[in-house]
Amino acid sequence: MEESNAEWAELTRDCLTNILSRLSAKDQWLGAMLVCKSWFSAFKEPSLHSVFNLQPYFDLSRKSTLLSTRKFKSKIDSMLQPVVQSTHIFLTQICIQRCSDRSLDLVGQRYKLSSKFQYPLFLFVCFTKCRFGAFKVEIRSVMSFYKDRFLNLN
Amino acid sequence: MAEEVSSQMNSLSISETNPSSSATISLVSGDDIVFKVEPTIAKEMETVQSFIDETDGKITTIPLPNISSHDLPYVIEYCEKSIAGKITKEFEAEFVKKLNNEEVKELFLAANYLNIKKLLDFLSQVIADRIANKSVEYVRRYFGIENDFTPEEEAKLREELAWTFTGVDPDDEDEN
Numbered sequence: 326m327e328e329s330n331a332e333w334a335e336l337t338r339d340c341l342t343n344i345l346s347r348l349s350a351k352d353q354w355l356g357a358m359l360v361c362k363s364w365f366s367a368f369k370e371p372s373l374h375s376v377f378n379l380q381p382y383f384d385l386s387r388k389s390t391l392l393s394t395r396k397f398k399s400k401i402d403s404m405l406q407p408v409v410q411s412t413h414i415f416l417t418q419i420c421i422q423r424c425s426d427r428s429l430d431l432v433g434q435r436y437k438l439s440s441k442f443q444y445p446l447f448l449f450v451c452f453t454k455c456r457f458g459a460f461k462v463e464i465r466s467v468m469s470f471y472k473d474r475f476l477n478l479n
Numbered sequence: 480m481a482e483e484v485s486s487q488m489n490s491l492s493i494s495e496t497n498p499s500s501s502a503t504i505s506l507v508s509g510d511d512i513v514f515k516v517e518p519t520i521a522k523e524m525e526t527v528q529s530f531i532d533e534t535d536g537k538i539t540t541i542p543l544p545n546i547s548s549h550d551l552p553y554v555i556e557y558c559e560k561s562i563a564g565k566i567t568k569e570f571e572a573e574f575v576k577k578l579n580n581e582e583v584k585e586l587f588l589a590a591n592y593l594n595i596k597k598l599l600d601f602l603s604q605v606i607a608d609r610i611a612n613k614s615v616e617y618v619r620r621y622f623g624i625e626n627d628f629t630p631e632e633e634a635k636l637r638e639e640l641a642w643t644f645t646g647v648d649p650d651d652e653d654e655n
Contacts, residue, residue, distance in 0.1 A: 333584070333622035340591055343599065347607035359615040359636055362627050 341367045402428045504531065505540040506555075512548035513540075516555055523558040525594035546589045550582070554589055557598050566597070575605050580621060583609070 345357050345367060358365050405428050503515040506527065521527045527541050543551070557574065560566050578586065583605055590598040610618050619626055628636070 333624055337591070340587075340599070340603075343603040344606050347604055348611060352611050352613075356610065356613060356615050356618050359628070359633060360618050360622070360626070361624050364624075365628075365636075 338367060406431055503539070506551060507540060507542045508546055508548040508551050509544045510548050512551075514548075514551055514555060516558075519562050520555060520558045523561060523595055523597075524554075525596075526592060543593070545592050547585070550585050550589050553578070553582075553586055554593065554595070554598065557601075558595065561597055566601075571601060578605075580609065584622070 341364065345353060345364075348357060353368070358368055409428075409431050504518055504521040504527070506514045506516060506521075508514065518531075521531060521541075527543075530541055531538065546554070553574075557566075560570055575583070583602060587599070587602040587606060590602055610621055613621070618624075626633070
């Protein structure tokens with residue numbers, strides 16, 4: 326089946342995107358992106374990395390007190406910052422629940438948000454890039470979202 | 480009225496020359512095995528159906544050189560279930576249990592070739608599940624893909640991408 330193997334490096338973009346979009350961000354960036362040049366360039370497809378969603382990580386640790394620690398926040402920072410700075414990845418949506426002001430500043434600069442949108446911690450931040458390049462920023466606050474999921478944890 | 484009759488005559492004469500046209504479609508695998516399927520099954524396979532449509536239903540034997548007689552029955556089985564509305568989580572779990580990695584890959588290519596959207600989506604998920612949490616090397620081996628990055632390029636990319644996820648290990652919740 327040598328022939329069919331050659332097909333995998335050159336699968337149509339649609340097919341590849343269909344598979345890759347089902348991987349977690351971690352699997353995409355630590356696995357699939359590095360497979361070969363053709364796969365790497367598949368990640369230029371905006372729909373693949375338009376959403377940086379760390380929600381799964383929050384769900385994993387929702388029962389712990391970790392969420393309220395400085396350490397957790399710095400972990401979120403360390404995930405968000407390289408992704409935001411990477412020239413290979415262009416985000417259209419970021420779903421996080423906590424990060425530092427520094428990270429938000431960074432997002433703001435990279436995506437040219439006006440400073441009034443750079444909110445402090447403890448917010449559920451959701452940046453959505455609109456079709457024409459302007460950002461619509463939803464900062465969903467928080468009260469209802471938080472009450473359910475986090476207030477009772479601390 | 481006259482027109483209607485003549486069109487009926489027309490279709491009659493077609494079905495006479497091709498007695499099987501309304502009954503079954505013959506799919507011929509790459510290794511020359513013939514599979515007879517209901518026209519409704521063929522409808523699920525866009526590539527096959529468009530071939531039939533193009534020839535106004537006159538041709539009912541369709542060669543599928545890219546698909547082996549090993550894989551075709553799986554495709555047909557999935558299409559049958561799909562028509563019957565019986566694609567359940569249980570069916571899919573059973574279906575996928577029967578398939579090794581090589582077969583999943585071949586079926587994916589078959590589904591792609593035949594343009595069966597549902598099967599393609601399903602197999603995309605199966606493949607994604609099988610390469611989730613695996614190393615780059617594993618993914619390359621899984622697909623038989625040659626690494627065409629130079630060592631320098633790869634090292635640079637790894638460095639750039641990798642530390643995004645270092646230090647984020649959900650298991651270390653307890654250390655504080």
